[in-house]
Amino acid sequence: MFNPKYSATAPETALEIGKHMEVEVRNVDGITVVRLCGPRLDAAQSVRFKEALRDISDKGADHILLDMSKISFMDSSGLGAIVTVLKQMGQAKSLELAGLTPIVAKVFALTRMDKIFRLHDTVDAALCSCRKVAG
Amino acid sequence: MTGSPETGRRVARVHELSLQVAIRSVQSEVSPVLGRITDWLGTHKINRNFVEEVELVTAEALNNVVEHAYLYAEDGEIRILVSLRPGKLQVQITDGGRKFDGPPPETKMDVEKFAFEELPEGGFGWNLIRSLTDEVAFERAGEKNRLTLTRRLPETAGAG
Numbered sequence: 077m078f079n080p081k082y083s084a085t086a087p088e089t090a091l092e093i094g095k096h097m098e099v100e101v102r103n104v105d106g107i108t109v110v111r112l113c114g115p116r117l118d119a120a121q122s123v124r125f126k127e128a129l130r131d132i133s134d135k136g137a138d139h140i141l142l143d144m145s146k147i148s149f150m151d152s153s154g155l156g157a158i159v160t161v162l163k164q165m166g167q168a169k170s171l172e173l174a175g176l177t178p179i180v181a182k183v184f185a186l187t188r189m190d191k192i193f194r195l196h197d198t199v200d201a202a203l204c205s206c207r208k209v210a211g
Numbered sequence: 212m213t214g215s216p217e218t219g220r221r222v223a224r225v226h227e228l229s230l231q232v233a234i235r236s237v238q239s240e241v242s243p244v245l246g247r248i249t250d251w252l253g254t255h256k257i258n259r260n261f262v263e264e265v266e267l268v269t270a271e272a273l274n275n276v277v278e279h280a281y282l283y284a285e286d287g288e289i290r291i292l293v294s295l296r297p298g299k300l301q302v303q304i305t306d307g308g309r310k311f312d313g314p315p316p317e318t319k320m321d322v323e324k325f326a327f328e329e330l331p332e333g334g335f336g337w338n339l340i341r342s343l344t345d346e347v348a349f350e351r352a353g354e355k356n357r358l359t360l361t362r363r364l365p366e367t368a369g370a371g
Contacts, residue, residue, distance in 0.1 A: 118270065119277075119278075120239055149245075151270045153274060153333075156331075157332075159331070163328065186339055186342045187322065188321065189322060
């Protein structure tokens, strides 16, 4: 849902996707930055997460950057949900991740999913690298 | 603190600490019980990274029970026993769900070899459990499934 309250600055919307999870969405130069407010991306949250990301992608987000910095715990269901979103978006679009906390980074490394996803240290670093490519 | 009998005698004075919790087989009960376990380990001065890894393997094991042993039926009971002994941390999970044949054989899943459309969305759980534990033991105890995950502790951590 687009919230006109924020339209004067950056378009931003907050979306409740469950008792313990919320996402904030903002658009930066064509990149849709989706911040998971956390703190967990686990089996109890994975269905809501997938639905929320599908909504965002269906509304026309072709390049999504997932800000994971507030996620202090992710299990394999959470990882699976991110893979589902990647596949649903398809190869013509992009889904990249930023700000992985140590345990989340460990799950990506141990499953070798760090070879599949483009991971960035921070959202700012990710946006910089996108701009460089664009320029 | 392993090895000589003298050491064994000395460490025998240290209490074995344990935490027992029972939950219903519902996904929404998993994260609170993990919080309880991590808090408890925290009070016993277990290193944060280590606690996070224990939380992860316990989550994977509990999710398996909810999904595969109880098939999402919410009236099942899951008992969790976490014990700290010198040099060793154990998580034992007991359920009365469908009979489990034990952990699947170890497989190396090379996700880079998958076509984009075929990328796996699941099946990571046992790999994570094996990667982050030193020993995985399963037994059928009467009508119950019992999984015991053991992780060696750094010598500086643990009961004491």
